[in-house]
Amino acid sequence: MSFLSLDQLRKSFGATQVVKNFNLDIEQGEFVSLLGPSGCGKTTVLRMIAGFESPSHGVIRIGDADVTARRPNQRNVGMVFQAYALFPNLTVAQNVAFGLKVKGVGKAQSAARVAEMLSLVGLGDFGKRYPFQLSGGQQQRVALARALAVQPQVLLLDEPLSALDAKIRVSLREEIREIQQRLGITTVFVTHDQEEALSMSDRIVVMHGGMAQQIGAPHEIYSSPANRFVAEFVGRLNVLDAEVTDAAQGHVSVGGIEIPTGRPLTPGTVPLALRPEAISLGPAPGHDISFTGTVTEVQFLGSVIRVGTHMGGAPVLLDTFNRTGRRPPQLGEKLEFSFNSKGVILLE
Amino acid sequence: MKPKLWSWLVFLIGFAYFALPLIGTLEFSLRKRRGEYSLDAYAWVFEDPQFRETFGYSVVMALLTIVFGMLLVVPTAYWVRLKYPRLRPLFEFITLLPLVIPPIVIVFGYIRLYNTSSFLPMTGTTFGTNMLLMFGYVTLSLPYMYRAVDTGLRTIDVRTLTEAAQSLGAGWVTIIGRIILPNVLIAVMSGAFVTFAIVIGEFVLAALLNRPAFGPYMQLIGANRAYEPAALAVIAFAITWFCIGLMQLASRMTPQSRAKRS
Amino acid sequence: MTVSPDTPAKQARRTGLPLGWLGLLPFALFALLFLILPTMNIVVGAFQTPDGSLTFQNIANLFQPSILSAYWISIRISFATALLGCVIGFGIAAAVTLGNLPAGLRGPVMTFSGVASNFAGVPLSFAFIATLGRLGLVTVLLREWFGINLYSLGFNLLSFWGLTLVYLFFQIPLMVLIVTPALDGLRREWREASDILGATGAQYWRMVALPILTPTLLGTFALLFANSFGAVATAYALTGSSLSIVPIVLFAQIRGDVLQDPHLGYALAFGMIVVTGIANGLYVWLRAKTERWTV
Numbered sequence: 001m002s003f004l005s006l007d008q009l010r011k012s013f014g015a016t017q018v019v020k021n022f023n024l025d026i027e028q029g030e031f032v033s034l035l036g037p038s039g040c041g042k043t044t045v046l047r048m049i050a051g052f053e054s055p056s057h058g059v060i061r062i063g064d065a066d067v068t069a070r071r072p073n074q075r076n077v078g079m080v081f082q083a084y085a086l087f088p089n090l091t092v093a094q095n096v097a098f099g100l101k102v103k104g105v106g107k108a109q110s111a112a113r114v115a116e117m118l119s120l121v122g123l124g125d126f127g128k129r130y131p132f133q134l135s136g137g138q139q140q141r142v143a144l145a146r147a148l149a150v151q152p153q154v155l156l157l158d159e160p161l162s163a164l165d166a167k168i169r170v171s172l173r174e175e176i177r178e179i180q181q182r183l184g185i186t187t188v189f190v191t192h193d194q195e196e197a198l199s200m201s202d203r204i205v206v207m208h209g210g211m212a213q214q215i216g217a218p219h220e221i222y223s224s225p226a227n228r229f230v231a232e233f234v235g236r237l238n239v240l241d242a243e244v245t246d247a248a249q250g251h252v253s254v255g256g257i258e259i260p261t262g263r264p265l266t267p268g269t270v271p272l273a274l275r276p277e278a279i280s281l282g283p284a285p286g287h288d289i290s291f292t293g294t295v296t297e298v299q300f301l302g303s304v305i306r307v308g309t310h311m312g313g314a315p316v317l318l319d320t321f322n323r324t325g326r327r328p329p330q331l332g333e334k335l336e337f338s339f340n341s342k343g344v345i346l347l348e
Numbered sequence: 349m350k351p352k353l354w355s356w357l358v359f360l361i362g363f364a365y366f367a368l369p370l371i372g373t374l375e376f377s378l379r380k381r382r383g384e385y386s387l388d389a390y391a392w393v394f395e396d397p398q399f400r401e402t403f404g405y406s407v408v409m410a411l412l413t414i415v416f417g418m419l420l421v422v423p424t425a426y427w428v429r430l431k432y433p434r435l436r437p438l439f440e441f442i443t444l445l446p447l448v449i450p451p452i453v454i455v456f457g458y459i460r461l462y463n464t465s466s467f468l469p470m471t472g473t474t475f476g477t478n479m480l481l482m483f484g485y486v487t488l489s490l491p492y493m494y495r496a497v498d499t500g501l502r503t504i505d506v507r508t509l510t511e512a513a514q515s516l517g518a519g520w521v522t523i524i525g526r527i528i529l530p531n532v533l534i535a536v537m538s539g540a541f542v543t544f545a546i547v548i549g550e551f552v553l554a555a556l557l558n559r560p561a562f563g564p565y566m567q568l569i570g571a572n573r574a575y576e577p578a579a580l581a582v583i584a585f586a587i588t589w590f591c592i593g594l595m596q597l598a599s600r601m602t603p604q605s606r607a608k609r610s
Numbered sequence: 611m612t613v614s615p616d617t618p619a620k621q622a623r624r625t626g627l628p629l630g631w632l633g634l635l636p637f638a639l640f641a642l643l644f645l646i647l648p649t650m651n652i653v654v655g656a657f658q659t660p661d662g663s664l665t666f667q668n669i670a671n672l673f674q675p676s677i678l679s680a681y682w683i684s685i686r687i688s689f690a691t692a693l694l695g696c697v698i699g700f701g702i703a704a705a706v707t708l709g710n711l712p713a714g715l716r717g718p719v720m721t722f723s724g725v726a727s728n729f730a731g732v733p734l735s736f737a738f739i740a741t742l743g744r745l746g747l748v749t750v751l752l753r754e755w756f757g758i759n760l761y762s763l764g765f766n767l768l769s770f771w772g773l774t775l776v777y778l779f780f781q782i783p784l785m786v787l788i789v790t791p792a793l794d795g796l797r798r799e800w801r802e803a804s805d806i807l808g809a810t811g812a813q814y815w816r817m818v819a820l821p822i823l824t825p826t827l828l829g830t831f832a833l834l835f836a837n838s839f840g841a842v843a844t845a846y847a848l849t850g851s852s853l854s855i856v857p858i859v860l861f862a863q864i865r866g867d868v869l870q871d872p873h874l875g876y877a878l879a880f881g882m883i884v885v886t887g888i889a890n891g892l893y894v895w896l897r898a899k900t901e902r903w904t905v
Contacts, residue, residue, distance in 0.1 A: 050806055072805040079806045085799035089821040098817070099807035143803075150807060355709020358701040362782070366726060368748055369779065372741030420640055427633035435634075441894075442641050447833070448890040449649055450840025452857050453879040456864055457648020460655065460872075468643075483644045490645075545728045551843035556864055566732040567847050570739075577736040584733035585725075592724040 003028040003186050004049070004154055009058035011044050018044045020210040022058070026203075029184040031177065033197035036207035037233065045207075046156050046190045051075050062153055078147030079156040083163035085143055086131040092118070092142050093127035099150035117145035120179060137168040144176065148183065155180070157189040161196060173200055194234045198222065206230045228347040231273050238274045238316040239347070255312020257291050260341050271347040276306065278343035279318035281329065287338035295333045305329070309337065370585065377578035389579040398565060406554075406562035409478075410547035413485040414540045417493045420486065422536065425497045426528050429506045436498075443494035446487050455484060455553045477557055484553045489543040496542075496599075500535025501528075534598050541595035545588045653883065655876035668877035676854065681881065684839055684856040687770060691777040692834035696827060698778070699785025706786075707793040720790065723783035730780040731843035738776045739848070742767050768849045776848060777838050784837065785830055792826040825896040832893035836886040856882055 002025035011019040019041040026032050034042035047053045049060060051072035060068045067075050086095050093114050100110040118124050121141040131139055140160050147155060157176070161169045177200045180187050191197050197204050198218045206213045206221060206229070214226040225231035232239070242252035242259065250261040252270060259272070283290060296315070297308030304319045307329050318337065322328070329335060380388040393399050428439050446454070458480055462470040470476035486493075509531070513523045529536070551563035566584070570577040659665045672678070706716050741748050744761060752758040766772055796819055804814040842857040851862050856878065863875045 050802070052802055052805075072802070073808045073810065075806070076808075077806060079803065081799045081803065084797060085803045087800060087803070087818050087822075089818065098804070098809070101817075102807065102809040102813050146803075146807070352709045355705035355711050358705040358709070359711060359715070362698065362702045362705075365782075366722065366779070369737040369741040372747035373737040375747050376740030376745075420637055424634060424637035427630075431630045431633065439637075442645070444890075444894075445645055445649075448836065448883075448886055449645075450836075450842075450857065450882050450886060452840065452842050452860055452864075453652055453882055454645065454648055456860070456875065456879050457651045458644070459864065461648050461651045483640070486640070487644050542728065549731050549733060549843075551732050551846070552861070556861070563732055563843065566736070567843070570732060570736055570847050571850070577733075578740040581733035581736035581740065585729055585737070588729050589725045592728060593721065596721055596724060 002026055003030075003063060004188070005059075005061045006045070006049070007059040007061070009045065009048060009060070010056045011041075011048060011053060012056050018210055019048070019055075022210070022212060024205060024212065024215065026186060026188065028186055031180055031187045031189065031200060031202045033189045033191055033201040033204045034207055035191055035194060035197040035204050035234070037192060040207040041210040042190045042192075042205075042207045043158060046158055046188060049154065049188060050077055050079055050156055076150070076152050077154045077156055078150065078152035079158065080140065080143045080147050080160040082159045083136065083140070086139055086146070088131050090130075091127065092123065092129050092131070092134070095131070095142055096127075096146045096149050098146060103150065113149055114145075117149045118142075120148070121145045122175075135168075136164050137172055140164065140172060141175070144179070148179075148185070153186065155185050155187040157187065159191055162191070162193070169196075176200070198234070206233060208233070223345075225273075225345060225347075228271065228273075231345055231347055236276050236317065237345075238276065238279075238311075238314075238318075240272045240274065240311070240314045240316070241269050242272045243269055253312075254314060257289065257312045259289055259344055261344060261346055262342075263346075265346075273345040273347055274316065274339060274343065275345075276317045276319040279316065279337055279339045281307070281318070281320045282336055283338050287340050289341050290336055290338035292334060292336050295329045295331055295335060298329055298331060300328065309335070311337070373578045373581045373585075377575060377582050380575040389575040390583075393569075393576050393579050393583070398560075402560050402562045402565035405560055406548050406550075409482060409485060409561065410544045412482050413489060413547050414543050416482060417486045417489055417543060418536055418540070421490070421493045421497050421539075422529060422532065423524055425494060425501055426506065426524060429498070429501050430510060439494070440498075443490045445490075447491050451484075451488055452552050452556070454487060455556045458484060459556065471557070477559060481553055481557050481559050481561075484557070485543070485547045485550065488550070488553070489539070489546060492542040492546075493536075493539040496535045496539030497532055500532035503535075504528075504531045538595045538598040541591040541598065545591035545595075548587055548591075549584050649883065652876050652879045655873060656880035658873065658876075660873060668873045669880070671871075671874050672877050672881055677859070677878070680854045680856050680859045681885075683770065683854065685885065687773055687777065687855065688835045688839040690770075690774045691781045691838045692831050694774070695778055695781030695785045695834045696831050699782045700789055700827070702782065703786045703790045703793055707790060719786065723786040726783035727780050727787055730841060732847040734776060734779055735844050735848035738767060738772075738779070742772070742775070768853060773845060773848065773853065773855075776844060777841065781834050781838060784834060788830045788833070789823075789826060792823055796822065829893040829896040832889040832896070836889040836893075839886050839889070840882065 004024075004026040006022060006024045009019055009022040010017065022041070022045055024032070024045075034045060036042045044053060048055050051067070051070060051074075055068065058068070059066055062075065062077070086092075087098065090098065093111075096114045096117050097110050100113060105113070114127065115124070118127055121144055123138060123141055123145070126134065126138065126142070131142070134142065143160070160176070161173055164172065173196055189197070189200065198221075201218055203215060203217055204221050205215045208229050214221060214230045216224075216226075221230060221234055225234060228239075231237050240254050242254045244265045244267050245251045245253045245258065247265050247267045250263045250265050252259050252261060252265070252272065254272065261272075280287060291311050293309035293311060293316075295307055295309055297306075297317075299306040299308075300322070303322055305322050305328050306317055306319055308315060308317050310316065320329075377389050378385040378387070380386060380392070424439070428436055459471065460466075462468050462476075462480055464472045470480045506528070509527055510523055513527050518527070549563050549566070550561065551567060554561035555564045555567070566577070566580050569580060656668050657664055657666065659667070672681075702719070705711055706719050738746075740746050742760070742765075743749065749760050752760055767776070800818055800822075801814060804818055809817070840857060842861055845853060845855055845858055846861060849858075851858060860875060860878045860882070863878065
C-alpha cells in the first residue's frame with residue numbers, strides 16, 4: 001500500500017480540463033518529480049494534493065486517510081513555493097515557528113525545533129533576520145525549514161528553484177535532496193527543468209496535456225522514453241525518419257545506412273531517435289554502425305563540443321567530450337561517426 | 349469561486365452611500381419648476397453672466413497652472429533623476445508638503461508675505477494677485493504633478509536617452525523638449541487632469557485672495573439660491589468625473605502599466 | 611551642495627556642467643517663495659508680538675475656551691472621519707479585492723474613488739444639502755414613504771455627525787485608492803503558506819495580513835486625518851460660520867470677520883500645522899516601515 005495515492009484525479013476550470021485522469025502512487029520516503037512544460041497540469045496536481053484546489057473527480061489519500069475533502073490546514077503537508085512566500089513581517093525564526101505556534105506548541109519546545117530546523121538548512125545564525133535581508137537562496141532554505149518544522153507527512157515543492165541564479169540552483173537542489181533523504185520524507189517536486197528532475201528524483205512523472213506520459217526512474221525516462229513527447233522533452237534528441245527495409249527482422253534504413261532495431265515493425269516509415277551523446281566521433285568500442293559526414297556546425301560548450309553533421313541526408317547533432325590536446329572538429333571537415341544500434345530509440 | 353455574501357453587503361451599502369447624494373443632487377437640480385422636472389436651474393446657471401465669467405476665469409487659471417507646473421516640474425524631476433538621484437527623497441518630501449500644510453495656512457502666509465507693504469507686493473495689483481493665485485495652485489498641485497512626472501521618468505531610462513541625445517549633439521533644451529517631454533507626456537497629462545479638477549472647484553485660495561473664481565461663485569450661489577447649487581454640483585461632478593476619467597485613461601496608457609499587463 | 615565622487619557627480623563633470631545645481635534653482639526658488647517662506651512666516655509670526663519681539667502670548671491665547679473647543683471639535687471630526695473612512699474604505703477595498711466580486715466591478719470602483727476623493731469642497735456640500743437637507747431627496751422620501759422624520763429624530767446636517775457624514779464622501783474613496791494596492795500586495799502565497807502550515811483564516815489575518823497592512827492602515831489614517839483637518843470649503847459652504855471648527859475660525863479671522871488680532875491668527879495656523887504635521891509625520895514614518903518589507 002502506497003503512502004500517497006492519487007486516484008483518477010481530474011480537474012476542470014470552466015470548460016477546460018486541466019488534469020485528465022491522473023493516477024500516481026508514491027511510496028513512503030520517495031522523491032517524485034512532476035516534470036512537464038507550463039500548462040501541463042503539474043502545478044494543479046500539486047495544488048490538489050495541498051488542498052488549494054479541489055479535484056473535480058478522484059480521491060487523494062495520505063497514509064490511510066482520504067484527505068480529498070480536507071481543508072489545506074488539516075492535511076499536515078508542508079509546502080515550499082516558487083518564491084517570496086516567507087511572511088515579510090516575521091523574522092526567520094518566527095517564520096519557521098509559525099506552524100508550531102498555530103498548533104499551540106509550547107515556547108521552549110518550539111524554539112528548540114526552530115533551532116534544529118535552521119541548523120538543518122545551514123542558517124543557524126539567521127534567526128533574528130528578516131526575509132528581506134536574505135538572498136533568494138537563503139529565503140528558500142528558510143521556506144524549507146518552515147515547511148519541515150511541523151513534521152509534515154508529505155513535502156510539496158512547487159518549482160522552488162526556478163527564481164534563483166543558476167549556481168545557487170544547483171547547490172540548493174543537492175542540499176534539498178540530501179535533507180529529504182536524511183529525513184526520509186515523502187516528497188513531490190514540481191518542475192519544468194528536466195535537469196533538476198533527473199538529478200533529484202527517485203521517480204519522474206512526465207506530464208503533458210493533463211496526463212502522465214510516463215512514470216519511471218530518471219534513467220528509464222531518459223534511455224527508454226515511452227513516446228515522442230517524453231523523448232523530445234527530456235534531454236536533446238535527433239529525430240530521423242527511417243524506412244523499414246525488413247519488417248520481420250526490424251531492419252530500417254536512414255538514407256542508405258542500415259540499422260537493426262531488434263524488434264518486428266510494420267512496413268512503411270518509422271521515427272527514430274538518437275541522443276546526441278550516443279553518437280561518437282570516429283569508431284568506438286561496441287559501436288556497430290558508422291557513417292561519414294561533413295561537419296556543418298561546431299558549438300564549443302566547455303567540457304562538451306556539440307557537432308552538427310548529416311547522417312544519410314538527415315541533420316544530426318552529436319556531443320563529444322572536449323579532450324585536452326585534441327583539435328576540435330573543423331567546419332567542412334569530412335569525418336567518420338559511429339553509434340551503437342542499441343542506443344536507437346523507436347518512437348511510437 | 350463564488351462571491352462572498354459579506355462582500356456584496358459591504359459593496360451595496362457603499363454603493364447606496366455614494367449613489368444617493370448623486371441621485372439626490374440630480375433630482376433636486378431638476379425641481380426648480382413647481383410640480384414637474386425641468387432644466388430651469390441649469391438654464392438659470394448657464395444664463396448667469398457671472399457663471400460664465402468665473403468659470404472662464406477658473407478654466408484659464410487651471411490651464412495656466414498646468415503649463416507653469418509642467419515647466420517647473422518636468423525639468424526639475426528630470427534633473428534630479430539624472431544628476432542628483434540622492435536628493436530624490438528631499439524633493440519628494442518638499443512636493444508632499446502641500447498635503448501636510450493646509451491650503452488655508454499657505455494662503456494666509458501669502459497674504460502676510462506679499463501684501464502691499466512687503467518686499468514683493470504681489471497683492472497690490474490685480475495681475476500680481478492673479479499670479480499669486482496661480483502660484484498657489486501650482487503649489488497645491490505639486491504632490492500630484494511631481495509624482496506623476498517622476499513615475500513617468502522611472503519608466504524610461506533617463507540617462508541612456510540623455511547620453512544618446514548628447515552623442516548626437518543635442519542641447520539641453522532639445523533633450524528636455526524633444527526627448528524627455530514626449531516620453532513622459534502621458535504621465536504629465538495624468539497629473540494635469542488632477543490639477544484641472546482641483547483648480548476648477550478650488551475655494552479657499554480664491555476666496556481669500558478675493559479673485560472671481562468658480563469656487564467662490566458656487567459658494568455665493570449656495571448661500572443665496574435654492575435649486576441652482578444642486579445644478580452646479582452636478583456640473584462640477586461631471587467635470588471632475590471627466591478629468592479623473594481622462595487621467596486614468598492616461599495613466600493606463602503609460603508604458604509601465606502596459607508592461608505590467610502583458 | 612557637495613559634489614561627491616559618485617557617478618552622477620562625475621557625470622556632471624564629464625558633460626562639462628559643474629554648475630549642475632543651477633538646474634534645480636527654479637524649483638528651489640519657487641518652493642522657497644510659495645511654500646517654505648509663507649509657512650515660516652506663519653510659524654515665526656506665531657511667536658512674535660506686533661512689534662516683532664519674541665513672545666509666547668499668542669500660543670497662550672489659543673488656550674481660551676472658544677478656540678480650544680474649535681480645535682477639539684476639529685480633532686474629533688477629523689478623527690471620526692479618518693477612523694470611519696479607514697474602516698469602511700478597507701471594507702470596500704477588501705470586498706473588491708478579496709471578496710470575489712465580479713471582476714468587472716473593480717475598474718468602476720477605482721475610477722469612482724478617484725473622482726469622489728477629488729469631489730470635495732463647495733459642490734459636495736450642495737450634494738448633501740440636496741440629499742439630506744430639510745428638503746433633500748432622502749429626507750423627503752423617508753418622511754413620505756416610511757413616516758420617519760430625520761430632523762425630528764435629532765439629525766442635523768450642520769452638526770458633528772452631519773459633517774462627518776459629508777466628509778466621508780471623500781475620505782472613504784481616498785482610503786479605497788490607497789489600500790487597494792496594499793491588499794493586492796498581499797501575496798497569494800502568504801495565505802497559502804499560512805493555510806498549509808495549519809493556520810485558520812483568522813490566524814492568518816491576525817498574525818500575517820494585518821501586521822503587514824498595519825503601517826499602511828495607520829499611515830492612511832494619518833493622511834485622512836490631515837485631509838479632513840485642513841478642509842475648509844466643504845464645511846464653510848455647508849454651515850457658513852455657524853460651526854466653529856479651526857479652519858473656519860481661521861478663515862473668518864483672515865477675512866477680518868471675527869478676531870482682530872493677526873497674531874492670534876498666526877497662532878491658530880501654527881496650531882494647524884502642528885496637528886497635521888504630527889499626523890503626516892506619522893504617515894511618512896509608517897510608510898517607510900512598510901516599504902522596508904516589500905524590498
